Amino acid sequence: MNFKHLHYFWAAAKAGGIVRAGQQLHVTPHTLSAQIKLLEESLGCRLLQKSGRGVELTAEGRTALSYADQIFSLGAELEAAVSSKGKAGRSLHFRVGIADSVPKAIAYRLLEPALGVPQQQVRLICHEGNFRDLLAQLSVHRLDLVVADEAMSKQTGVKAFNHTLGTTAMSFFIAPELKSVLKGPFPDCLDGAPMLVQGSASAMRQRLDLWLAEHRLRPRLIGEFDDAALLKAFGGEGRGVFMSPSVLEEETCAQYGVEVLGRVPDLIEEFFGISPERRITHPCVAAITHTARAKFLRK
CATH class of the missing domain: 1.10.10.10 (Winged helix-like DNA-binding domain superfamily/Winged helix DNA-binding domain)
Structure with missing residues (x-):
């Protein structure tokens, strides 16, 4: 060419x-x-x-x-x-892939430390997409890090390493006008209730399905969403009960006008940073993993 x-x-x-x-x-x-x-x-x-x-x-x-x-x-x-002439004040480009199932507020909390790396002018370049597509980009070095709510499987064939960033329990949220329709205490009130859930490819969706089956709860599924923000927007309009990380309770209630219906300590969402390095040397990845492990997301 x-x-x-x-x-x-x-x-x-x-x-x-x-x-x-x-x-x-x-x-x-x-x-x-x-x-x-x-x-x-x-x-x-x-x-x-x-x-x-x-x-x-x-x-x-x-x-x-x-x-x-x-x-x-x-x-x-x-x-x-x-x-x-470009060496003085040159910025460090940090390319991150964010799985579309990761809530935006969580992604910000995890990535924010990268912008404070000492003696570096960091330029953060974020790409959102399908987890497998992001891993493919990581494998050809188009990305420095992938943030996801699931670990990379050994079967993917990508030479990269999982770094645990943190976990959070999950909470169920409901619009005030819908709460009066439900019957019984939580979680029994979920049986037959209208519910908005994550897409079938989400790791958390699989855990939710198992949890509902264990408690013999059969909610009425109204919609499935790959985008967490869109799911919450529908929930804020009273279309159904929805689930979101407990660590984001205050933000979720304030932004969407909903209430906490109940918390489920047994439902845990995990977040991982996946990088080509087993021993982390990239300053931005080091800042992210160090801060996440120090503060830990779990609530």
């Missing part, structure tokens, strides 16, 4: 037009179009198509732009890293 051609495409996509990009690059529109066409021929697909007076990305173009963003971002980092 000719990276000069890729750079021309990237500039045109960012500028939203060939003429505008040509002005920025001091290249004629004809030359720019010809170079982009050569890139399209080498890839075997169209990347840009006309849209009014400008251009828009095709589906393949959007994919190419995503990779181009990463390529030229890394190029800028490389230049800064090896340039003598």
